[in-house]
Amino acid sequence: MRDNLARDARPAAAPAAAPMLEVKDLHAWYGESHILHGMNFDIRPGEVVTLLGRNGAGKTTTLKSIMGIVAKRTGSILFEGAETAGLASNRIARLGLAFCPEERGIFASLDVRENLLLPPQVRPGGMSVETIFELFPNLKERLASQGTKLSGGEQQMLAIGRILRTGARLLLLDEPTEGLAPVIIQQIGATLRRLKAEGFTILLVEQNFRFAATVADRHYVVERGKVVDHFQASEIEKSVDKLRNYLGV
Amino acid sequence: MFELLGISPQALFGQLLIGLINGAFYAMLSLGLAVIFGLLNIINFCHGALYMMGAFVAYLALQHLGLGYWPSLIVAPVVVGAFGMMLERTMLRHLYKLDHIYGLLLTFGLALVIEGVFRNEFGASGLPYGIPPTLSGGQNLGFMFLPNYRAWVIVASLGVCLATWYVIERTKLGAYLRAATENPTLVQAFGINVPRMITLTYGLGVALAALAGVLAAPIYQVSPLMGSNLIIVVFAVVVIGGMGSILGSIVTGFTLGVVEGLTKVFYPEASSTVIFIIMAIVLLIRPTGLFGRAH
Numbered sequence: 001m002r003d004n005l006a007r008d009a010r011p012a013a014a015p016a017a018a019p020m021l022e023v024k025d026l027h028a029w030y031g032e033s034h035i036l037h038g039m040n041f042d043i044r045p046g047e048v049v050t051l052l053g054r055n056g057a058g059k060t061t062t063l064k065s066i067m068g069i070v071a072k073r074t075g076s077i078l079f080e081g082a083e084t085a086g087l088a089s090n091r092i093a094r095l096g097l098a099f100c101p102e103e104r105g106i107f108a109s110l111d112v113r114e115n116l117l118l119p120p121q122v123r124p125g126g127m128s129v130e131t132i133f134e135l136f137p138n139l140k141e142r143l144a145s146q147g148t149k150l151s152g153g154e155q156q157m158l159a160i161g162r163i164l165r166t167g168a169r170l171l172l173l174d175e176p177t178e179g180l181a182p183v184i185i186q187q188i189g190a191t192l193r194r195l196k197a198e199g200f201t202i203l204l205v206e207q208n209f210r211f212a213a214t215v216a217d218r219h220y221v222v223e224r225g226k227v228v229d230h231f232q233a234s235e236i237e238k239s240v241d242k243l244r245n246y247l248g249v
Numbered sequence: 250m251f252e253l254l255g256i257s258p259q260a261l262f263g264q265l266l267i268g269l270i271n272g273a274f275y276a277m278l279s280l281g282l283a284v285i286f287g288l289l290n291i292i293n294f295c296h297g298a299l300y301m302m303g304a305f306v307a308y309l310a311l312q313h314l315g316l317g318y319w320p321s322l323i324v325a326p327v328v329v330g331a332f333g334m335m336l337e338r339t340m341l342r343h344l345y346k347l348d349h350i351y352g353l354l355l356t357f358g359l360a361l362v363i364e365g366v367f368r369n370e371f372g373a374s375g376l377p378y379g380i381p382p383t384l385s386g387g388q389n390l391g392f393m394f395l396p397n398y399r400a401w402v403i404v405a406s407l408g409v410c411l412a413t414w415y416v417i418e419r420t421k422l423g424a425y426l427r428a429a430t431e432n433p434t435l436v437q438a439f440g441i442n443v444p445r446m447i448t449l450t451y452g453l454g455v456a457l458a459a460l461a462g463v464l465a466a467p468i469y470q471v472s473p474l475m476g477s478n479l480i481i482v483v484f485a486v487v488v489i490g491g492m493g494s495i496l497g498s499i500v501t502g503f504t505l506g507v508v509e510g511l512t513k514v515f516y517p518e519a520s521s522t523v524i525f526i527i528m529a530i531v532l533l534i535r536p537t538g539l540f541g542r543a544h
Contacts, residue, residue, distance in 0.1 A: 067438050093440035105435045109427040117421070118428055119439035166440070 026075035037225035048202040050212040053222035059205040068092040098168035104159040106147040115147040123167030132161040153184035262393040264510040272506020273406035277461040278483040279498035281454035287430040287493040291352035295360040297476025303462025318381035326456035333455030367473035375470030491541020
């Protein structure tokens with residue numbers, strides 16, 4: 001299993017690599033309200049990139065637009081060079097993207113095992129269930145529990161674990177640390193670093209830039225449906241004041 | 250004991266049997282309604298009309314194609330299921346995001362149209378459909394006479410209900426169905442073609458109704474109104490069991506059939522209203538139904 005992952009791994013953040021995901025002039029609407037006003041950003045294979053911003057800035061809508069969950073969208077979303085902006089979400093998922101929603105989306109009428117095995121394989125080379133249990137040992141002990149009987153942290157692990165099985169190489173994670181205890185946040189951070197080491201590409205939405213700084217290569221700042229700033233991981237310490245200002249913390 | 254109660258064992262067991270038979274149809278129809286409501290969010294008022302269509306497909310297949318009872322058990326659900334999927338694709342699909350009332354009105358209208366067409370073509374009186382020769386006759390159990398065909402109906406419908414329950418609650422396909430009932434958007438974002446799944450589920454739900462129609466044909470005769478006579482009681486069963494609960498529909502269907510039968514023995518005056526009285530009480534005490542979950 002591990003050999004498999006190692007073979008798939010790409011050199012982290014190789015500057016010359018073509019973007020895995022390229023978002024250009026993305027607009028999106030919920031009904032009449034215009035939420036995204038021309039988002040532009042990209043992610044190269046093997047990178048961990050965050051979208052930082054306040055509540056309501058459009059971070060979640062960006063993930064949902066990439067995933068095809070927001071139906072009304074214009075602009076261009078290229079995944080591995082292929083246009084996905086007009087596709088239904090099931091077609092987009094089959095290209096090799098996987099989404100972990102902010103509310104986690106654990107199904108109450110399914111037990112933990114069923115939740116874990118629910119997402120179909122979209123590409124070969126997904127993580128084995130044993131490796132997922134190695135990352136999240138708690139899940140193994142609670143396989144027969146009802147999905148929503150898990151603690152918040154366990155539900156988050158289940159929500160991340162189940163999309164690792166699918167073979168998707170680009171993971172869209174919406175605030176995986178929200179509402180969790182510091183020790184669980186550390187565990188999730190360690191998991192994300194391990195996933196990066198194994199070659200996964202991750203687009204992370206966060207409000208907690210302290211957490212984001214421990215895992216990400218680059219950060220985009222989102223305000224009112226637009227990318228307004230961009231930092232390398234190395235720049236974050238000297239930009240703390242600017243970031244605090246953006247995020248209102 | 251029977252002398253004390255002032256009833257004959259023949260009457261008691263006879264009514265119990267009728268109750269079980271009715272319960273079998275309640276269970277199969279409310280099961281389909283529950284599956285459809287769970288995933289499509291539509292109260293399928295044309296379920297009775299599709300049950301009637303199942304019986305008519307069997308009748309017409311026999312009259313015009315010489316196709317007997319056993320092949321009709323397959324053919325009628327397939328034909329009616331395909332008709333249902335066509336309805337879903339062309340009409341119901343547009344209503345999922347609207348209030349329940351729109352789906353209810355549309356399917357109620359469809360039921361009237363379908364029944365009207367059959368009534369125009371075949372009149373309102375029942376058409377006979379014979380019991381298949383292999384199941385004619387019956388068994389003398391000592392305390393009562395059990396017609397073979399009725400025993401078969403109970404066994405077959407119980408088998409179909411349990412198989413449906415197993416598929417939904419214990420298989421991967423059922424896990425997709427349960428998950429899509431809770432959060433179709435996320436299930437689709439995992440790569441599952443949820444719109445196609447919805448079409449197939451509606452097809453399956455109405456195929457169950459058509460199967461019940463074929464099973465009913467030799468017992469109740471084939472008539473354009475056989476569905477509307479039954480469907481009101483079936484909706485009461487669904488309300489009592491809890492909208493969208495699979496096991497609830499099966500258990501409630503059979504139980505209420507038996508309750509109705511027993512009421513015919515002990516207090517015949519109430520036999521046609523007892524289910525609605527129970528429904529009223531359940532609604533007052535547990536508005537989500539006996540097996541329902543609050544949404």
